[in-house]
Amino acid sequence: MGKDAISNQIRILRFHHNEMTQQQLADRAGVTRQTIVAIEKGNYSPSLELAFRIARVFGKPIEEVFQYDDKQ
Amino acid sequence: MSYQEKKVFVSIISSLLIFTLYTIYAVNNAEEGSITSASDFSFWGSFILVLLPVSIVAKIIIHIGFVIFNKIAANEDEPSFEDELDKIIELRADRISLHVFFIGFILAMIPLVTDLPTYFTFLLLIVFGFLSDLLGRIAQLYFYRKGV
Numbered sequence: 502m503g504k505d506a507i508s509n510q511i512r513i514l515r516f517h518h519n520e521m522t523q524q525q526l527a528d529r530a531g532v533t534r535q536t537i538v539a540i541e542k543g544n545y546s547p548s549l550e551l552a553f554r555i556a557r558v559f560g561k562p563i564e565e566v567f568q569y570d571d572k573q
Numbered sequence: 574m575s576y577q578e579k580k581v582f583v584s585i586i587s588s589l590l591i592f593t594l595y596t597i598y599a600v601n602n603a604e605e606g607s608i609t610s611a612s613d614f615s616f617w618g619s620f621i622l623v624l625l626p627v628s629i630v631a632k633i634i635i636h637i638g639f640v641i642f643n644k645i646a647a648n649e650d651e652p653s654f655e656d657e658l659d660k661i662i663e664l665r666a667d668r669i670s671l672h673v674f675f676i677g678f679i680l681a682m683i684p685l686v687t688d689l690p691t692y693f694t695f696l697l698l699i700v701f702g703f704l705s706d707l708l709g710r711i712a713q714l715y716f717y718r719k720g721v
Contacts, residue, residue: 532656533715535575539658544720548657 513538524560530554540556540564576649577659581714587635588710591628592703599623609692617695622697660693662716670709677701 515521523541527534531554539545540555547555556563574582578666599620600608605615640651655663677697 511686533577533652533654533659535577536656536658538575539720545658564634572720 506570507567508543508570509540510554511555513543514561514566518559526555526558531557574718576643578714578717579643580636580651581710581717583635583639584632585630585707585710585714588628588703589705591631592624595627597623601642607712609690614695617692617699620695621699648701659721661721662713665716665721666709666713669712670705673708674701674705677705 506519507548515523515526523537529535530537530551532551534547536547536551540547552563552567556566558564579583599616610616637712643649643651651675677700680701681694681697683689684697
């Protein structure tokens with residue numbers, strides 16, 4: 502299972518939430534900005550707990566924020 | 574470059590500087606024949622025992638200097654906590670460090686069972702101790718840039 506198998510809509514969701522900055526999202530999710538940058542770029546697949554926290558920040562179900570591509 | 578990347582980069586440079594400068598100092602101040610002596614290993618013992626505290630103190634000073642300089646230059650505060658990505662990267666880097674040191678430890682045993690001079694054992698332990706730290710940091714930098 503490669504890390505590229507999990508994609509996300511964080512960048513778009515940030516834009517639709519009053520152009521929330523990466524730092525603001527990081528503060529609300531309880532991580533550093535570096536981690537949000539890595540997740541957005543697809544360089545890091547977050548833990549299930551962090552994925553839920555990020556989804557909760559946007560008020561969305563987790564599957565609307567993160568998608569798993571099972572074609573691989 | 575993120576704060577974490579800058580911090581690791583500074584750590585790599587400071588490790589290189591501290592080890593190089595201390596090695597030059599220790600070799601220049603060593604007593605005649607003490608480095609290659611086959612029976613007296615006090616040079617190697619004192620090298621390791623002094624290097625550890627010197628390295629720790631120097632790294633703390635350099636880190637404080639970096640935090641102050643970074644605050645002035647980039648107006649960026651040090652993150653007050655380590656999150657899951659930091660911890661995963663640290664664990665992976667530590668694993669690489671451990672493997673490198675283990676290889677060095679095994680290699681360091683070879684002079685004890687062959688005709689090679691015994692001081693090679695200490696030399697290999699010190700070199701691989703340094704390399705394990707350095708490669709661990711480089712791995713950390715790589716994981717921050719390329720992801721885990």
